[in-house]
Amino acid sequence: MTYSEVTSWLFKQIPNFHQTGALAYKPGLTRMKQLMEALGNPHKGLKTIHIAGTNGKGSVAHILAAIFQNHGYRTGIFTSPHIHDFRERIKINGELISEKTVVDFVTQNKVNFSAIDASFFEITTALAFDCFAKENCDITIIETGLGGRLDATNIIEKPEVAIITTIGRDHEQFLGNTLASIATEKAGIIKAEAPFVLGQIDDELISIFHNKAAEVDTQIILTNNEDLTPIPTDLLADYQQGNIRTALTATRVLKENWNLDFEKIKEAVQNIGALTHFHGRFQQLGTNPLIIADAGHNEIGIRSLLNSIAKYPMNSLRIIYGASNDKDWKSILNLFPKEAILYLTEFKAQRSVKAKEWQAGAAELPIIFNCFEDANQALRQCKLDAQPDDIILICGSFYLLEELI
Numbered sequence: 001m002t003y004s005e006v007t008s009w010l011f012k013q014i015p016n017f018h019q020t021g022a023l024a025y026k027p028g029l030t031r032m033k034q035l036m037e038a039l040g041n042p043h044k045g046l047k048t049i050h051i052a053g054t055n056g057k058g059s060v061a062h063i064l065a066a067i068f069q070n071h072g073y074r075t076g077i078f079t080s081p082h083i084h085d086f087r088e089r090i091k092i093n094g095e096l097i098s099e100k101t102v103v104d105f106v107t108q109n110k111v112n113f114s115a116i117d118a119s120f121f122e123i124t125t126a127l128a129f130d131c132f133a134k135e136n137c138d139i140t141i142i143e144t145g146l147g148g149r150l151d152a153t154n155i156i157e158k159p160e161v162a163i164i165t166t167i168g169r170d171h172e173q174f175l176g177n178t179l180a181s182i183a184t185e186k187a188g189i190i191k192a193e194a195p196f197v198l199g200q201i202d203d204e205l206i207s208i209f210h211n212k213a214a215e216v217d218t219q220i221i222l223t224n225n226e227d228l229t230p231i232p233t234d235l236l237a238d239y240q241q242g243n244i245r246t247a248l249t250a251t252r253v254l255k256e257n258w259n260l261d262f263e264k265i266k267e268a269v270q271n272i273g274a275l276t277h278f279h280g281r282f283q284q285l286g287t288n289p290l291i292i293a294d295a296g297h298n299e300i301g302i303r304s305l306l307n308s309i310a311k312y313p314m315n316s317l318r319i320i321y322g323a324s325n326d327k328d329w330k331s332i333l334n335l336f337p338k339e340a341i342l343y344l345t346e347f348k349a350q351r352s353v354k355a356k357e358w359q360a361g362a363a364e365l366p367i368i369f370n371c372f373e374d375a376n377q378a379l380r381q382c383k384l385d386a387q388p389d390d391i392i393l394i395c396g397s398f399y400l401l402e403e404l405i
Helices: 003-013 017-024 030-038 057-070 099-116 120-134 179-189 203-215 240-254 262-269 272-276 299-309 329-335 355-362 375-385 398-404
Strands: 048-052 075-078 090-092 139-143 161-166 196-200 220-222 283-286 290-294 317-322 341-345 368-372 391-396
Touching: 003 099, 003 120, 030 099, 030 120, 048 057, 048 179, 057 075, 057 139, 057 161, 057 240, 057 262, 057 272, 075 120, 090 120, 099 120, 120 139, 161 179, 161 240, 179 203, 196 203, 196 240, 203 220, 220 240, 240 262, 262 272, 299 329, 299 391, 317 375, 317 398, 329 355, 341 355, 341 375, 355 368, 368 375, 375 391, 375 398, 391 398
Parallel strands: 048 139, 048 161, 075 139, 161 196, 196 220, 290 391, 317 341, 317 391, 341 368
Antiparallel strands: 075 090, 283 290
């Protein structure tokens, strides 16, 4: 099989959450344990940092990857979803794993996948662990896919540190419809004898994490926003400062077992993009007008994104927005400034909100909008309409960014 054939098989033959939604969700660790046993349990020999949270997981993962890479450690990072290429999910020292690695893994293990009835995410997670073990990574940084307690990545038994970044409303059909239930699910990554860092969490939720830490008898470290001196960074959005503080708090814990130097940490934070090839977060695509693309898609992410964009001088804000149909997109539309001009569009995925749905739902709201069946058509029209001192913001689903970045 070629790389194209393998990835096509993965996306089409096995349920993929980001394409099909709830049909692909298979909670629980039984299949994952069976799959890893068939591979020789490669995860058990790895040193890992395990990250969960509603927003900021990918950013904190890449910040920490940059720090370890800049110290000369062979660093594996597993995140999701991808924007352009499936291999963006699995990188070593900032570089995508090879197409051959993906092809060999899938072709050699397809029988096991079928026998176990493994999901797309379980297979991808297993590929990451297998690859990191074979490539002798010194440290691996693992982002959960959804939740924590029942996530496929939670076969990690004793991470170097566990991190929970933020708690907000997302994936409520799986994690519960209250912030407390969502926090409880994500707290499932907290393990005995593994230090735990808590990021930007509302005070009323902190007791949930204290209780879980006490239950497994481990240490909890809170990110103290006032106690960390800001470091210049190539991450442009204001919201990244909170993610940087969470990552820096984790480095304080990690210093006990890893040789981490503050000057090298500072240098890494200034060069995250160059070191890790991180993209899709407040990514500048053009000037005159300024074009920014960001994967913000839920309430907490959109609020943070709008706070960052508001710092820029502009004549008009034009927003190209696409959403999955399991999101509360009407609530998101109400978050956008009423004077903004919205270009509401479909994207090429099964779960996309369709133009007819945009038209019907948006017509009920006090907003300025146009609807499009094609994302590139939305972008073309937006560029035609825009003045040089406008800002064009592209946000929503990763699939929208895949088509437009």
